Amino acid sequence: xxxxxSPDAAGPVSNGxxxxxxxxxSSPYQxxxxxxxxxxxxxxxxxxLREGEQFANAFxxxxxxxxxxxxxxxxxPQSYEDCKTICGLGLKAKILTHxxxxxxxxxxxxxxxxxxxxxxxxxxxxxxxYSHGKSIxxxxxxxxxxxxxxxxxxxxxxxxxxxxxxxxxxxLLTLYKAVDQAGVNRVGVADTVGGATPRMVYDLIRTLRGVxxxxxxxxxxDDTGCAVANAHSALEAGATHIDTSVxxxxxxxxxxxxxxxxxxxxxTAPDYVINKYNLKALKEVEELVASAVQINIPFNxxxxxxxxxxxxxxxHAKAILANPSTYEIIDPxxxxxxxxxxxxxxxxxxxxxxxxxxxxxxxMTDDEVKEVTxxxxxxxxxxxxxxxxxxxxxxxxxxxxxxxxxxxx
Amino acid sequence: xxxxxSPDAAGPVSNGxxxxxxxxxSSPYQxxxxxxxxxxxxxxxxxxLREGEQFANAFxxxxxxxxxxxxxxxxxPQSYEDCKTICGLGLKAKILTHxxxxxxxxxxxxxxxxxxxxxxxxxxxxxxxYSHGKSIxxxxxxxxxxxxxxxxxxxxxxxxxxxxxxxxxxxLLTLYKAVDQAGVNRVGVADTVGGATPRMVYDLIRTLRGVxxxxxxxxxxDDTGCAVANAHSALEAGATHIDTSVxxxxxxxxxxxxxxxxxxxxxTAPDYVINKYNLKALKEVEELVASAVQINIPFNxxxxxxxxxxxxxxxHAKAILANPSTYEIIDPxxxxxxxxxxxxxxxxxxxxxxxxxxxxxxxMTDDEVKEVTxxxxxxxxxxxxxxxxxxxxxxxxxxxxxxxxxxxx
Numbered sequence: 017x018x019x020x021x022s023p024d025a026a027g028p029v030s031n032g033x034x035x036x037x038x039x040x041x042s043s044p045y046q047x048x049x050x051x052x053x054x055x056x057x058x059x060x061x062x063x064x065l066r067e068g069e070q071f072a073n074a075f076x077x078x079x080x081x082x083x084x085x086x087x088x089x090x091x092x093p094q095s096y097e098d099c100k101t102i103c104g105l106g107l108k109a110k111i112l113t114h115x116x117x118x119x120x121x122x123x124x125x126x127x128x129x130x131x132x133x134x135x136x137x138x139x140x141x142x143x144x145x146y147s148h149g150k151s152i153x154x155x156x157x158x159x160x161x162x163x164x165x166x167x168x169x170x171x172x173x174x175x176x177x178x179x180x181x182x183x184x185x186x187x188l189l190t191l192y193k194a195v196d197q198a199g200v201n202r203v204g205v206a207d208t209v210g211g212a213t214p215r216m217v218y219d220l221i222r223t224l225r226g227v228x229x230x231x232x233x234x235x236x237x238d239d240t241g242c243a244v245a246n247a248h249s250a251l252e253a254g255a256t257h258i259d260t261s262v263x264x265x266x267x268x269x270x271x272x273x274x275x276x277x278x279x280x281x282x283x284t285a286p287d288y289v290i291n292k293y294n295l296k297a298l299k300e301v302e303e304l305v306a307s308a309v310q311i312n313i314p315f316n317x318x319x320x321x322x323x324x325x326x327x328x329x330x331x332h333a334k335a336i337l338a339n340p341s342t343y344e345i346i347d348p349x350x351x352x353x354x355x356x357x358x359x360x361x362x363x364x365x366x367x368x369x370x371x372x373x374x375x376x377x378x379x380m381t382d383d384e385v386k387e388v389t390x391x392x393x394x395x396x397x398x399x400x401x402x403x404x405x406x407x408x409x410x411x412x413x414x415x416x417x418x419x420x421x422x423x424x425x
Numbered sequence: 426x427x428x429x430x431s432p433d434a435a436g437p438v439s440n441g442x443x444x445x446x447x448x449x450x451s452s453p454y455q456x457x458x459x460x461x462x463x464x465x466x467x468x469x470x471x472x473x474l475r476e477g478e479q480f481a482n483a484f485x486x487x488x489x490x491x492x493x494x495x496x497x498x499x500x501x502p503q504s505y506e507d508c509k510t511i512c513g514l515g516l517k518a519k520i521l522t523h524x525x526x527x528x529x530x531x532x533x534x535x536x537x538x539x540x541x542x543x544x545x546x547x548x549x550x551x552x553x554x555y556s557h558g559k560s561i562x563x564x565x566x567x568x569x570x571x572x573x574x575x576x577x578x579x580x581x582x583x584x585x586x587x588x589x590x591x592x593x594x595x596x597l598l599t600l601y602k603a604v605d606q607a608g609v610n611r612v613g614v615a616d617t618v619g620g621a622t623p624r625m626v627y628d629l630i631r632t633l634r635g636v637x638x639x640x641x642x643x644x645x646x647d648d649t650g651c652a653v654a655n656a657h658s659a660l661e662a663g664a665t666h667i668d669t670s671v672x673x674x675x676x677x678x679x680x681x682x683x684x685x686x687x688x689x690x691x692x693t694a695p696d697y698v699i700n701k702y703n704l705k706a707l708k709e710v711e712e713l714v715a716s717a718v719q720i721n722i723p724f725n726x727x728x729x730x731x732x733x734x735x736x737x738x739x740x741h742a743k744a745i746l747a748n749p750s751t752y753e754i755i756d757p758x759x760x761x762x763x764x765x766x767x768x769x770x771x772x773x774x775x776x777x778x779x780x781x782x783x784x785x786x787x788x789m790t791d792d793e794v795k796e797v798t799x800x801x802x803x804x805x806x807x808x809x810x811x812x813x814x815x816x817x818x819x820x821x822x823x824x825x826x827x828x829x830x831x832x833x834x
Binding site: 072143146211279334396 | 478479480481482484547549551552554555556588617618619620622623624627647648649650651652653654655657658661672673674676677678679682685686688689692693720721723724725726727730731732733734735736737743744747748750751752753754755767770772805
């Protein structure tokens with residue numbers, strides 16, 4: 017099972033004028049320099065082909081994996097072969113593999129030719145009792161042996177606890193300190209069951225930041241809907257890396273979704289995100305993965321949900337027409353997308369209708385626009401209107417107006 | 426446009442032993458009494474028929490509104506009539522209406538016979554400039570007049586700013602203090618553009634908690650994926666009410682979803698949530714609303730997403746079989762749902778296969794189970810397996826075993 021670490025994948029620079037206005041540097045909440053926060057220098061661990069294969073519907077054949085990987089060892093013979101194939105692609109990303117913390121798994125991983133090995137072991141009392149049955153002392157001893165072996169092979173190594181937020185704090189800090197001193201490149205903190213809150217995350221990562229000198233990777237499941245916010249909170253506290261998968265696919269309802277995290281971070285740190293990532297590629301990779309695992313992109317998906325940039329209420333549409341930033345925190349153009357102002361509903365307003373009349377080239381006075389808006393709202397009370405229904409009403413009202421004017425002349 | 430305030434809607438008590446184990450009272454992060462936090466005494470403002478109608482696909486006829494409202498006043502003539510109808514239903518919830526902060530709208534709302542009027546006005550520089558064009562001084566003067574009128578009619582009144590997190594902090598606090606002193610029942614804080622983070626929310630609500638004595642309602646859009654976490658953070662800081670809609674439907678990609686918030690809060694405050702809400706009704710109301718607005722329930726929806734309680738990785742399934750809490754923060758039974766352990770994939774493990782053999786009544790030794798597990802992983806490497814494919818492999822392997830044994834005897 018593999019992931020790609022793409023710290024250096026630079027994308028084309030996009031127009032950031034809109035998002036830049038949201039720069040929190042100008043907010044009353046963050047107006048001092050925060051030397052610990054990594055919100056403007058984070059890295060992504062793309063885990064679609066590792067965590068993502070734990071998603072109920074996922075079955076990635078080699079071709080699909082390579083397709084996704086041109087973007088990512090050993091849970092089956094084919095996974096092992098796939099990993100070797102992907103390592104041979106010469107991608108611009110580091111290839112990492114995720115294995116249980118024992119010598120046998122570590123050796124197989126190194127044989128694949130990966131750039132790095134992620135060692136993982138459960139540290140919660142639940143996992144100690146019901147999964148591997150090992151004490152913290154044994155975990156520490158094994159981890160140090162395996163780390164020494166992987167380092168001796170010239171391969172990067174990360175050590176991660178599983179279910180970190182239900183583990184004993186002193187056990188966790190003891191383990192992390194030991195593996196940091198043993199020279200791991202990175203330690204990982206995982207909310208394996210998706211129960212952590214942003215404040216818990218901030219507190220634990222901030223404490224850990226004072227204990228280890230290596231990088232800190234974080235992994236958040238979304239069972240309680242906090243996976244994006246928890247990732248943001250971890251970066252504020254000093255974490256360096258965030259695990260994501262495309263659309264968040266993973267075990268149960270998944271992990272921090274790449275797209276939603278990009279939405280969050282482009283608001284928090286617009287310059288960093290826009291200069292580093294090719295945000296216009298998001299929609300396509302989401303569609304590729306959605307198709308591969310036979311799911312629909314959720315209606316409420318940030319950025320690419322079908323209505324993410326649709327403005328409907330009249331009071332909103334009026335202001336959006338005057339200045340999009342009024343009701344948008346993100347400019348859809350950054351992601352290569354466009355906004356849509358819905359006018360065919362009973363909660364539309366006359367400003368939106370006036371804008372539509374201008375688009376259609378229908379000249380009317382404000383009073384006339386208000387009159388036809390009332391007609392549209394009345395119609396929309398009876399049944400849902402399609403955009404061309406609304407246009408038909410506007411055209412026929414305009415013809416009536418012209419007839420009246422002809423009679424008056 | 427209506428909402429229901431359902432502080433007193435009690436549901437049947439469900440088995441909470443599993444979720445209770447996750448009580449943060451036993452966590453090192455929250456082991457002192459927090460007298461400000463309202464995580465265990467929050468109230469929900471159900472806004473599906475107000476915010477929800479701003480969702481792109483939403484068109485609720487009166488019948489549908491009543492259906493949902495047996496769960497929830499004037500943006501069109503029919504909305505006005507619907508509001509009067511709903512007020513006449515005698516529901517166990519308070520009926521509130523959401524209007525612009527001016528005398529005309531407030532009078533229409535009061536005429537509907539609602540229990541409460543929510544006054545809303547934009548306070549960000551964007552909204553002051555591009556929406557209503559009013560200064561903070563004028564907003565304050567108008568608000569106080571309207572509040573006095575609504576109170577004189579014996580109706581509850583709430584005052585809310587719009588786009589609170591892009592408003593001037595001193596302007597906000599000045600306004601909230603004035604309306605609190607004028608006797609509003611509740612002030613509202615709204616992240617109208619969905620750009621706030623949990624720490625910004627905590628800081629603003631905590632500051633506001635020291636300025637006003639009335640209840641504090643909060644409203645979070647989900648443009649950057651933080652609407653659930655922001656709601657939780659607001660409660661920790663002393664907010665009393667959270668706006669939700671079923672599946673989060675609302676303007677753009679919506680607001681805090683009712684179901685995801687229930688998932689979050691049942692982990693944070695299991696006893697309060699299980700005793701107060703009928704959690705087993707969640708799936709049905711989500712299906713009703715999804716059908717009314719013609720959307721699919723997102724694959725990654727907390728609780729009711731199709732794979733929210735599906736366990737796939739072998740290492741997970743083994744531990745889940747020994748004790749479900751190992752990889753679950755929420756017991757699906759609390760929501761009237763069941764878990765599913767997927768065994769038909771190449772990342773399955775022999776413990777899950779052994780459990781399936783036991784369900785099927787197929788007696789095998791551990792070594793035999795390990796051998797057939799290897800066969801299943803090999804098959805699953807070639808093509809996706811259905812559950813009955815796996816069962817077929819198990820049955821035929823078992824028949825082979827019996828033949829061999831017969832020959833040996």
